[in-house]
Amino acid sequence: MDPERFLTTFHSLTDIGWTINGVMRLALNEYDIKVREELIKILSSIGVDIKVDDAGNIIGELRGKLDDTIAIGSHMDSVPYGGKYDGFYGVIAGLEVLRSTKERGISNHSITLIDFTNEEGARFQPSLLGSGLTTGVFDKNYVYSRRDKDNMSFEEALRTSGFMGDESNRLMYRKPKYYLELHIEQGPVLEEEGYQIGIPLGIAGLSVYEITFKGQSSQAGPTPMDRRRDALVGASKFVTSVRDYAKRQENLRATVGILNVKPNIYNAIPREVRLTVDVRSIERNRIDQAINELVDIAKRIADDERLEVEYRHLWTANPVNFSEEVISIIERACKELGMTYKFMYSWAGHDAQYMTKISKVGMIFIPSHLGISHAKEEFSSDEDMLNGLRVLEKVVKLLDR
Template sequence: MTEINWGALAQSWLDRLAQCSEPGRGVTRLPFTPEHRAALDILTELMQNAGLTVSMDAAGTLIGRLDGSADGPVLLLGSHQDSVREGGAYDGIMGVVLPVLAIQKLHASGRALPFSVEVLTFADEEGVRFPTALMGPRALAGTFDMAALDMQDRDGISLRRAMKDFGLAPENLPGLKRNPANILGWVEVHLEQGPVLEHAEQPIGIVTAICGIERHSVTLTGMAAHAGTVPMELRRDALAGASEFVLAVEALAQNTDGLLANVGELQVRPSAVNAVPGEVTLTLELRAPSDDLREEAAQELTSRANDIAVRRNLALDISRTYAQAATPCAHELSSRLAQAARKQGHKALHMPSGATHDTSAMADLCPVAMQFTRCKDSISHHPNESVDSAAMSAAIDVLCALLQTDLTN
C-alpha cells in the first residue's frame, strides 16, 4: 500500500481552495460571497472524507465534529477561511486543512480519539470586507457586539444583510455562546509570517503569546521657513526632530527583548523642496507579548519625544489612538503541544506572534495554544505566500500526537 504524503495532500487541497477567489492576482476571498461559498463546499468535502459531521452556525462558521471514545469536553481547532485582497493561499485556510488531515491520518491508522474534536472554519478574521473582524470566535466567547451587524462594506451592504443573503440568521448570534466547562481548549495552526523558523531551519514553532498592540499619533510643530535664508542654528525644523524620534524608536526596540516598534506614516508640511518643514505628523506602533513591556516602552518614548521637542524648540502633541491587550497562550496546553512536537523530533522553538489571530478572541472562552509553521522568505498577505509540504507534514504529525494526548488531567 502506498504511504500517503500528508503534506503533499494538504497542498493539493489548498491548491483547490486557492481557486475560490475573485479574479486577479493571488487569493481574494471575502466573507459571505460566492467565493466563500465555493470554499465551504470544498471544506465540507474534506471534512466528510475525514469522517467528520459537518454543520454551520449562525455566524457562518463551518464546523466539523468527530466524537471521541469518551464523553466530556471537546477540543476545538481551526482558523479562518477569508483572505486579504490579493493575498496568499495559506493564511487562515491552512489552519483548517491541517487539523482535518490530522484527524483523517489517525482514522486511517485505526486510532480513536480520546476526546471529541471540532474543527472550526471562521468566516471573517481579516476584516477586509466589513470594518469589523473575529465575529465567529467572539460569538462563541459571548463578546461579539451586535451593533457591528449594521456596519457596511464599500458597496453599502450591511453585515446583517450579507449574512442573511448567505442563508444565515444573525439574530441568533447571542445563542452561540459556549460554556467554557465543555471545552478543553483551542489550538490554531498558522504560518509564521516571519523569518525565525526558516532562519532556524525548523518546520514548526510554539507561540507563547499574541502581542498586544498600541498606536500613537505624534505631531511635532516648529516653524516653516525659507530654506535658503534661515541659518541652520536658528531653524525650528520639525522633520529633523521627527527623524531623531524615529531613530530613538528604532534604538529602543533593538535594545529591548520582545519589543517591536514601527513608524509607518509620515506627513510633512509644507512638503516643499525649498521650505524648512514646519510640522510633521507620524504614527508610532508598538507590539509586545507583555502589556507591561509595551506600556513601559510607550512611556519611555513619550519622554524622549518631550526631550527632543524641548531641545529643538518644537511643540509636541502625542496621543494614543488604539490599544489591544496581549493574549498569553495557556501554559499547560502549550506545554502539551510542545511535548507533542518534541516527540516528533522537533525543537519546538517558543516565539511570540506579532500578528493578531482568531486565537486572541478564543482566549476569552477557553485555554488557547498556537503552532506556527515555517513559511518562505517571511512572505504573507501576498500571492507569493508559501509553506512547504515538509512543514505541513510536520504540523500534521504534531497535531496527531496532541490528539492522542490525555488533555483532561
C-alpha cells in the first residue's frame, strides 16, 4: 500500500462538502454526487468493473482468479454538519486496498469496494437504506417511499442524482464471501485506554420511538402557573428521565435526539412536543425492557402534568454478532503487525450489520479523538488511519490465501 496516496486521496475528497461548521454531504445531495463521481473516476482509472444497484450503492469489483469475493465497504454520506471520517475513511481505505492489490498483480478472490447509499439516515430515515435494500432486509417500496424534510422521495432523489442502477446488481444476488468494514470508533474507549485497534464482536441493537406530549396552548401571561398543561414541561421531565434511567443501567444507551415544539412562540404555552428516543443495547431484551419502562415513565409524567401522551414505534435493528472466523483473522493481523487491540462492541449502526445477512462479516475500529463523532470536531490522526489501513490490507491478504 501507498500511505501518501491514501492520505492525499482521503483528505482531498473528504473536503468535498466541508463547511466551517462541518461536512454537509447528505445522501445524494450535490456534494455526495460529486464525491461519488470522483470515486468512480479513480476506480475506472485502475480497471475496476463498476456496477450500481437499485439503491444507488456503488459496487466496484477487481476480478480475481476465483468466483468468491472479499468485499470492503462503508459510506460517503454524512449527517448535517458531520465529521470528515465517519464512513468516508472506510471507503477510501478500501480504495487503497484495491489500488495496491491491482499493483501486486491478480488476487485469488475478487476484491470489491462498496459505497452504500444513505447510511446515516440523516436525509432519509431510517439509516442503512442502501445496505438494507441490497441485502433484502428492506423492500423496494419501503425504501423508495422514504422522504426527506423537503418531501422529496428517496426514489426521486436517486433518479435525479443519476445513480439509479439495476436491481440485478444487488449484493444479495452475488453474495460476497467476506465483508470487511474499517471505521472510526465514534466513542472514547480506544483513545482513553491506549489501544491502536478495536475489534468489534458485533453491533448493538436499537429501537427508536416517537413520543408526543399534548397539552393546551394559551397566552403565556394570563394562565396561572398551576393551571397550565404545558407540553414542554412534560417533555422536559421525560428528557431528563431518559438520561437518568439509562445512566442507572449497565450497557444501555438512550438519547433524545429530535425535539420539536408547537407552536414555538415566545409568548404561548407549548401545546405539543414531539420527540424521538433512541435506545441501544447489545441485548435485545434489555432494549425492550427499557422501552417499556420509559413508556411507563412518559405516562406517569403525562398524568402528573395533565397531558396526553402518544408513542409510536419508528424502527428496530436487532443486535448482531460478527463472524468468529473473520474476528480471529483480524486478531491475527493485529498480532502480526504488532498492533495493540481490544475486543469491543459497536454502539453505532453500520452497513456491516445488514451485510451479516449475506456474508461473513468483521469490522475494524481505530481511535476517535475524545470520542466525538457526527460533529465537525470528529478527528482521527493520520497515524491511526494508516494503522487501520495496514490491518485491513493484512486481513484481506490472509483471507485471500
